[in-house]
Amino acid sequence: MSRGLKILVTALTATVAATAITACSGGSDDQVNLYSSRNEGLIKPLLDEFTAETGIRVNLLTGSGDGLLSRLQSEGQNTPADLFLTVDAGALHRAKQADLFQPVTTQALSEKIPEHLKDQENHWYGLSMRARPIFYAIDRVDPSEITDYMDLANEKWRGRICVRSSDNIYNQSMVAALIDHHGEAATEEWARGLVANFARSPVGGDRDQIHAVASGVCDIAIANTYYFGGMVNSDSATNRDTVSKVAIAWPAQDSYGVHVNVSGIGLIKHARNEENAKKLMDFLASRQAQTWYANANSEYPVNPEAEWSETLQSWGEFKADDISMSVLGENNATAVRLMDRAGWR
Structure with missing residues (x-):
């Protein structure tokens, strides 16, 4: 059609x-x-x-x-x-x-x-x-290196990160939460470091980022868990291959918890x-x-x-951020401007 x-x-x-x-x-x-x-x-x-x-x-x-x-x-x-x-x-x-x-x-x-x-x-x-953790290549990344979202601005990840564009509301809300936790200035510095570490210009949806990790385009990605769940339970050979090569790292477990x-x-x-x-x-x-x-x-x-479903249980328990969901909307405009200044397209 x-x-x-x-x-x-x-x-x-x-x-x-x-x-x-x-x-x-x-x-x-x-x-x-x-x-x-x-x-x-x-x-x-x-x-x-x-x-x-x-x-x-x-x-x-x-x-x-x-x-x-x-x-x-x-x-x-x-x-x-x-x-x-x-x-x-x-x-x-x-x-x-x-x-x-x-x-x-x-x-x-x-x-x-x-x-x-x-x-x-x-x-x-x-x-x-839905949680928005970090997905990593099992054969190329030690999950102990990813303890916090802020780690993603480290130069060791240069050219190794995939994430969708800044016009996506999921990313905007994540940044809105980080602003509440770290302040606008520190979050903007983090966003600049994150952009510098992109393996490619943002393209596609969350599933595309996870597939990119499995195929070697990048080593880590940020995505929502329910997309991964759909791939885990899919009959697609491509999806089965991807989930065999990718795992979840739950960031910020010693502080505010993974973004939800x-x-x-x-x-x-x-x-x-x-x-x-x-x-x-x-x-x-x-x-x-x-x-x-x-x-x-x-x-x-x-x-x-x-x-919880069997799929959710298989990923283990985690500490979730208990920030008020209202804050994600209230900080949205600030988050969008910050991402634009950081060059996150």
């Missing part, structure tokens, strides 16, 4: 889904409308289970996080959306700053989701957690099915939903009662 045809099919699919949601946009006892940047396959089974348990139909519209955010802003008070689910605390912060959410508190959300994994004013809640981020959800300010939306939020924070997601997508549960 040509790129142009793919774009057209995607647009038509989104239009059909949006039309279906709009047709059901009035308040109802048996429905709720969800805009989600998560892949349909990674959320739809949970939504179907919610419907089976409650009788509440979930009308789902999927798309890119930025695209759905723009759509919500354009729709304003006429939006059919009741909930917005997206990835990264930075993206959730943008939605809050755009005045799209309303604060919400339920007993389940208060009890099941730790304070640092939700908005400080309860405008959004984390639903799954969340996917999360917020209640739309103009929601028409507010009570149903709250029920869906509670369901997604439940032990069974959290355990399913850990198994389906190799993301860590935010609910401490939920079980």
Whole structure:
């Protein structure tokens, strides 16, 4: 299929889904409308289970996080959306700053989701957690050399590091956290050292960085764990070859802990099915939903009662940074400017 045809099919699919949601946009006892940047396959089974348990139909519209955010802003008070689910605390912060959410508190959300994994004013809640550690080539790197993110600025890593571009929200949030821990000046000095150690100009996504380590393009990379989990559980021969050559180093274990981020959800300010939306939020924070997601997508549960998947358990326990997720959004603009000054393109 040509790129142009793919774009057209995607647009038509989104239009059909949006039309279906709009047709059901009035308040109802048996429905709720969800805009989600998560892949349909990674959320739809949970939504179907919610419907089976409650009788509440979930009308789902999927798309890119930025695209759905723009759509919500354009729709304003006429939006059919009741909930917005997206990835990264930075993206959730943008939605809050755009005045799209309303604060919400339920007993389940208060009890099941730790304070640092939700908005400080309860405008959004984390639903799954991903760590962003360092991946290294088993045959070329001693993991004892990688005890902290700050180590990556050391000249011994010159020409040996792969990471995706600075316009990626995951990297922006990581730098935002480092600013909180080390200050802006020290973090900028670190970023300059990191850039000097790049094996290549940033290109591709997190999986590409991990593959680059396995193929010898670089020796270490920064990436989210759930991408690696998908490769571990893949039937692809290429993925199997890569995971046999790459391992995880958990940095900052003697200090603040490995950087983590969340996917999360917020209640739309103009929601028409507010009570149903709250029920869906509670369901997604439940032990069974959290355990399913850990198994389906190799993301860590935010609910401490939920079980880790076998894949997650195989990587061992680690100390996670307990910085407030709100800080990642608040420091985003500073992080982006810092990365630009450091030459991180």
